[in-house]
Amino acid sequence: MTSPAPPLAGKVAIVTGGSRGLGADMAVALAKAGAKVAIVYTSDSSTPTATAIVDQINSLDNTTDPAAIAIQADLRDPSSFPTIVSRTLTLSPSIHIIVNNAAVQLGLSIAEITPQAFTDTYTLNILAPMLLLQAAQPHLAPRSRIINISSVGARAGLPGLSLYCSSKAALEGLTRSWAAELGADGTTVNAIACGPIQTDMLDSIPERIKGRQREDTPVERRFGRKDEVSDVVVWLAGEGSGWVSGQTINVSGGWTMY
16 A cells, blocks of 8 residues: 655745754755755855755655755845745746745844844845745745744734834734735735744843743743744645635744734
8 A cells, every 4th residue: 555645745845044943944844744845045154054954855755856955045135036936946847835934033122223233134024025925926836825934022022122023023914915915826824923942043032031931831831842833834834724824823832822
């Protein structure tokens, strides 16, 4: 008896910020579910880790060759997006899943915010997902899945993180509008509001905030694991979530409930 095909077999995904942390875990999880994955990363220093993730994915038992590629691109440069899409299309004639994970988080008080810091944050956290969707839209298959990685800070509000929190609130607004605009062919658009997840980004959060969040998390009084977010990404990427769109799914162990 032959084994059933994995749930995302035949799908192609783009994961931004996919060379480390949460993005890397998402990329591998999508590949384990059968998708081919284009991992987008920015810095030269991330090339070895991006290459290692591609090698890991290409060695999985359920993959076809190649099952993953790494694409180095500056997401603050508008000219990068046609290249990301054209490289992704070497895996398949269509794109089925986009995970907008790349983001910058600057810990600045109101007095410390500069116009450049504002521009840098909103260019990567908001403009980049928009430009990637615009470049990919002509190649999106029906019933595609757009998944935006947000934060509980979009609604909770965290002191010293107003740029990050407000940009994630804007991303959730884009999520709802895109869901309304793209749904005619079965495409869904959703966001995941992550609570504190044990990644490198968590290290930039002041300890006074992290400690309070950990103690106020109902589920086991702990930070989340990367796989606990990636599991939701895989579900949203699949057919089982086809009647869910325009939603922000809170993945925080109950730290916020909305």
